[in-house]
Amino acid sequence: MATTIPHHDLKRPAPEALKSALDALAARFGNKLITSQAVREQHGHTTTWLPTQPPDGVVLAQETADIQDVVRICAARGVPVIPFGTGTSLEGQVNAPAGGICIDMRDMNKVLEVHAEDLDCVIQPGITRKTLNEYLRDQGLFFPIDPGADASLGGMASTRASGTNAVRYGTIRENVLALKVVRGDGEIIKTGTRAKKSAAGYDLTHLFIGAEGTLGIICEMTIRLRGIPDTIAAASCSFETVRGACQATILAIQTGIPVARIELLNAAQVRACNAYSKLTLPETPLLLLEFHGSEAEVAEQSKNFAEIAAECGGGAFTWTTKPEDRTKLWQARHDAYWSVKAIRPGAGVVATDVCVPISRLADCVGETEEDLARFNLTSPIVGHVGDGNFHCSLMCDVDDADEMARGEEFMHRLVERAQAMDGTCTGEHGIGQGKQKYLKSELGEEALDAMRAVKAALDPQNIFNPGKIIPAG
């Protein structure tokens, strides 16, 4: 998170190069090239405090050949290319600091193949998570990664997204089998096959996952699916302290209870949810859980977790398999962002995330809550507690310079705290522009050197989403 764009020695393309590119794109794409101010600003729009940096044009790609042609036209003229899914990234990933052409993937939203027996499917990158799961439902299948937003799968891959289900199903990293990626000359790199595992050569799939479009443009994905579980149970349990909730989570994972979701809401977040979703939850730290399996498995999992929760000072443990009750409980979690917005309707809300070893989570959340009090700031906390990953939703009045300064300092200390606990500055939001300044303290200059070398090797022109991830040397 930052209010200022990190400095890169990026030059905008020369005006004549840009004009030539736009002319060529207009000739090739007609009204699928959009250059209106409003549309360009939508595509540079960020959900953070970072200023918007619109691209010079937006192409609505319809098929892989369109992506290839945009890349070829732009590369020939040194014009940047930025892929765009739904624009729900949180660290300025779709900003265009040197201008260039945004490739909007919204129309590349087809499911190309479903292989039910293999539990995989081949998709275009613009399809969103909800659309995909609606498509798959009749076949009893689903894609488990749920970052909250109805993001595109290409965007999720590019930012290495995860979310509430990751504790059981892994992040998107564990759920992509292969990619096709358009490289700088417009040709396509195929990174894998439909085999569930492979030891054949460098892991290009995982190199492009999380690369935020800086190494090439994903044009096709082969992803893993799961069978929709027979039974889904939702449960909740209040705790007196965050530490008790974390301890219950640690024990549950150690004993191998395959919880599908286990979410921590701190007292401030429960308060916000009660107000927004008209609930009457005790306003203390809360765990929200989901169990997947056969009826017997789910019952066993719930029983085992209830025993652990009781040992850790948990209050009443309620669970249900009724869809309407499940929905009500989880809707409150999904509406957490809106519940925060409702606390101070005028304020800007910035979501940021860190991730620490789970043994340090209670300390990290506790010290973060102390910091909020010290800086007189408001930020409910929700956590994917099974992964040690948590989010702050910090409210600041963007016109209040003092509050903004305190907000920045709070965010900075949050990252430092997580890194000091052998954690990461971002568990699932990515680096984008906002967190570049934290990469060196996390991984060291040698890792940055390696990243720079890889970037230069695969994108020697620096046309793919320049100014992202890697800080200037």
Added chain:
Amino acid sequence: MATTIPHHDLKRPAPEALKSALDALAARFGNKLITSQAVREQHGHTTTWLPTQPPDGVVLAQETADIQDVVRICAARGVPVIPFGTGTSLEGQVNAPAGGICIDMRDMNKVLEVHAEDLDCVIQPGITRKTLNEYLRDQGLFFPIDPGADASLGGMASTRASGTNAVRYGTIRENVLALKVVRGDGEIIKTGTRAKKSAAGYDLTHLFIGAEGTLGIICEMTIRLRGIPDTIAAASCSFETVRGACQATILAIQTGIPVARIELLNAAQVRACNAYSKLTLPETPLLLLEFHGSEAEVAEQSKNFAEIAAECGGGAFTWTTKPEDRTKLWQARHDAYWSVKAIRPGAGVVATDVCVPISRLADCVGETEEDLARFNLTSPIVGHVGDGNFHCSLMCDVDDADEMARGEEFMHRLVERAQAMDGTCTGEHGIGQGKQKYLKSELGEEALDAMRAVKAALDPQNIFNPGKIIPAG
């Protein structure tokens, strides 16, 4: 698999450069530098038909600083460096086609930290799987990846190993959180933290996993652990056909039964196991299974699988939680290699593997069995059927040119068949020298270009395990 080393335009270091390196290493390492013919040949030894290519010297590294110094001494003189774990790789990964210095990791076998609450530990790369699990047992923890051989963890990471447990726990790819890697100037790249997930920058961890030591030398690993399950049950079920066994596996996975292991033995392999391990299993395709969980979970999983097996034409389903019975059953599987060796004691046995989408596994195994008959060859088949991954143990008399030629043709057709089914030429053995010729047909020239670019970016001198993975351009 190949009998000939792939051609690379590799030059051995100039004699004076090599002598200078050996002198410097001798001064630095004393008797930890070994240059005897016998030891050098052990370290170039391959378990395949590939000829041995010994290094010029072997250094027994004791700590990270030793690796750094070997790399610095060698890099300054253009001398190759090859990491060595236990020498159990199967595609010539530890051969030294241009000579150079082998770094033997056997003494770097310490567990540096165990974080039981976080289910992770930090280790040196030379520790073997069995040593690690003995160390962890008292804490109720284990590392789930089991490639069969008692391989070193660094070797497993470098070849992207997996094995019988991968269907439930993933491959080593999903179970490494972070690496430290010595780069060409002897400095150390840190690829991650102990956070269970991260979206911070390019995924260097996964770039080094499976790189077979060609991009740098792994000197420390942070890996994920699991709690030892309360109850482990073993089961077996015979089928009339491979197709029936595969269908049962597909249904089990689709319905979400979390089998911990599910191994297919074809009739020839069952025959070999009966003979070697004094068993009386029906000599038809067999599934061997293992279930992990609480007592109730394991019982439920077994019952559900038994129902599926019966639907798919399975015979008697036997299961047990008694350790001695479990051991007896699985020992036969673990001794599969030796059971094959015993069929024709004089013959060379080469293990090779491919991996296909599970829906194609029955076809792939069936056509492979037909090929064996056509070429008059013997090769029992075992498969990690939950992953679509299977192994042939091909027996050939290395002095019988005709049989060897038929063996090579069989292996070649096996890979072509797997790739035509959208599978991979290797699920878990790696590319090394033996399978370089198959990378292009699998992923295309563009992927090879990307791999070459990454290699040149991170190892511009080409001193790290040269001549491996990427075929000459």
